[in-house]
Amino acid sequence: MKTKLLSLVSGAVLMVSVAGAQTRNAVIDNMVKEATENSQLKPMAHELLDVIGPRLVGTPQMKIAHDWAVSKFNSWGVSASNQKYGEWRGWERGVTHIDMISPxxxxxxxxxxxxxxxxxxxxxxxxxxxxxxxxxxxxxxxxxxxxxxxxxxxxxxxxxxxxxxxxxxxxxxxxxxxxxxxxxxxxxxxxxxxxxxxxxxxxxxxxxxxxxxxxxxxxxxxxxxxxxxxxxxxxxxxxxxxxxxxxxxxxxxxxxxxxPKLDIKSESKELGVVPTFNTIAELKGSEKPNEYIILSAHFDSWDGGSGATDNGTGTIVMMEAMRLLKKFYPNPKRTILVGLWGSEEQGLNGSRAFVEDNPEIVKNMQALFNQDNGTGRVVNISGQGFKRAQEFIPKWLAYVPQDIRRHITTSFPGSPGGGGSDFASFVAAGAPGFSISSLGWSYGNYTWHTNRDTYDKIVFDDVQGNAILTAILAYAASEDPERFTNEKMTLPANPRTGEPGKWPTPVSPNRKGGL
Known part of the structure; x- marks a missing residue:
């Protein structure tokens, strides 16, 4: 009797396991199919970069972009809102025209x-x-x-x-x-x-x-x-x-x-003090709603071009990933958030404010995935100095199709990022924030903060792969029965001073900028 009962239990466990795998594969297969056959990346890039344009903090275009993102999330059935975290000097670019009239x-x-x-x-x-x-x-x-x-x-x-x-x-x-x-x-x-x-x-x-x-x-x-x-x-x-x-x-x-003598028309408007925001979208967790996965990208840009690769591409990756998750994984086990941060370019202000204002979310993070270095396919993920990252990230990456995964190298435990992009705001607070770092495509010289950072520089095949990768990582991290542990590695001594290495510490945001 005991033998028969054990056999039934084993069979039930096997059936649950197989069913889980089939569900898992179906979700992933459906997301990949949708992302490749009905990608919304190009329409979003056109609307955000060509129609709205650059998103300098304090400008009308920044607020228009925030409202556009909320509307887009809502059209997919995803709850989203603009969350104010501070104020900035309001300014609007006007016409610049320059003629040399002599010699x-x-x-x-x-x-x-x-x-x-x-x-x-x-x-x-x-x-x-x-x-x-x-x-x-x-x-x-x-x-x-x-x-x-x-x-x-x-x-x-x-x-x-x-x-x-x-x-x-x-x-x-x-x-x-x-x-x-x-x-x-x-x-x-x-x-x-x-x-x-x-x-x-x-x-x-x-x-x-x-x-x-x-x-x-x-x-x-x-x-x-x-x-x-x-x-x-x-x-x-x-x-x-x-x-x-x-x-x-x-x-x-x-x-x-x-x-030479120049004739210059240089117009702009001062708009007083204007609010600054983060756009936050949410899929509520069904089993562990108080544990969080965050898809992260900064929304603002400089305004020499249209902010395409810095960071329009990161923005549309996170938005497309959330669209895929909502359509094929609408009831995640853990809560999945998208954070589109304001004023990253002036010192990670939006993400630092979120960390400061949401300690419970930060304390209960399963993972954050941040993309912010151009249009190329993701090729590197570091463990950011967390001891057990090697147990989790490869496990989550195993869900990703081989043609995307094969380009990615990992480094564990890695070193905690002290700045550079918004994942560092979370790492400083001891939360598992990971940069999904991409190929350069001449990013440093040609598009980073330049007058040439425009729609035409986007490599959509690579960005599409990044959206698939992000959606699957979020899915895998949500489904994982284990909770990521935030144990930190012991940092090596500073080679110049000989003093023990120090984990970066949280920095307060500038909540009243440019004034």
Missing amino acids: RLKTLEGMQLAWSPGAKKNIIAETIILPLVTDSNAFKAWLPNVKGKLVLISQNQVTGRPDYNWEEFATPESLKKMKEERAAVAADWANRMRNTGLNAKNLALALEKAGAAGLLASNWSAGFGVNKIFGANTTKIPTIDLSLEDYGLVYRLTQSGNT
């Missing part, structure tokens, strides 16, 4: 920097180069020369060709000569800056106070036709970034005494 006519490529003050009317002015002075007193004596002028505040580049182009075509002698000349020019410019006695921000304010009409900069990104576009330091006059090519033209003309 010849040419329309120049450039744009005002983020949060640059606008000008009520066109600025028509000659240019002047920041000089090499002996010391800060000599600089103060020179300052009256800037009155009514456009001041060039960036070094002129020796070459507009990236190094890979030189390395492919130049003779060794020519390459060596170019690098030596470039180093000399950089050293000269560093001396010009140093001898003013001012840092970049205070220099801009000093030039503004002395009556400069505007500042001209060029932050080349070491690639053909690409500049980094960050924020202005001026408070009353415009700061304009010119392309390397046009900045070099204006610089050389100024240097040779053929002083």
Whole structure:
């Protein structure tokens, strides 16, 4: 009798196991099929990047994007809301148009920097180069020369060709000569800056106070036709970034005494103090609703381009993954959240605020998966210094189709990320936040914070694979009967100081920025 009963129990367990596997495979197969045959990535990318555009914190486009995401989640039957965590200086970009009108006519490529003050009317002015002075007193004596002028505040580049182009075509002698000349020019410019006695921000304010009409900069990104576009330091006059090519033209003309005159239209609006948000979407857990998996991406961007690979791609990956989960896994065992964070670019502010405001969620996290380094397929996942990561991440990855999984290397236990993207906000709090890190596709030079970070740079085949990967990792982490344990590794000693390594600590967000 006991033998028969044991046999029945074993059979029941086997049936449950097989049924579970079939359900598991069906969910995964259905998500993969939907993601490949009915992907929403391209429509979402068009709506977010082409129609709404860049998402600089404090701008109307940022709020429009938050509302768009909530509407999109709701259309899939996913509960979502915008959660306010702070305030920021409100600003709206206007028209930037730049013409050189002397010594010849040419329309120049450039744009005002983020949060640059606008000008009520066109600025028509000659240019002047920041000089090499002996010391800060000599600089103060020179300052009256800037009155009514456009001041060039960036070094002129020796070459507009990236190094890979030189390395492919130049003779060794020519390459060596170019690098030596470039180093000399950089050293000269560093001396010009140093001898003013001012840092970049205070220099801009000093030039503004002395009556400069505007500042001209060029932050080349070491690639053909690409500049980094960050924020202005001026408070009353415009700061304009010119392309390397046009900045070099204006610089050389100024240097040779053929002083150019520019006609600049530079508009922007100050909008006072505006709220800042995170967009949070939720699939409530059916068995363990107070344990959490978070799909993480920052929503904001700089506004030189449209924020496509930083971080439009991460955003649409998490949204598409949630769409797949809602459709084929609507009742997860654990609660699955999507966090689209605000103001990551100014210091992980949205995610740091979420960590600070939601200690119970952070304490009960099963895993967070964050994507934020461009459009390429995921190739690396680190254990972030958690002792038992090696027991969990490979187990979850085993659910992922081989054609996606084969590209991914893992490193355990890894080291805890201290910054760089939003997963670090959670790691600092001792919660298992994992960066799913992708191939570069020239990210650093060509799209990261640049004027070329636009829809056309997205590699949708790779992004589609990332969405499938993320959805399956969330599913596997939700189904896992074990809870991830947050035990930390003992960090190795600092090789320079010999002192024990320290786990990063939580940092409070800036909840009142740009004011």
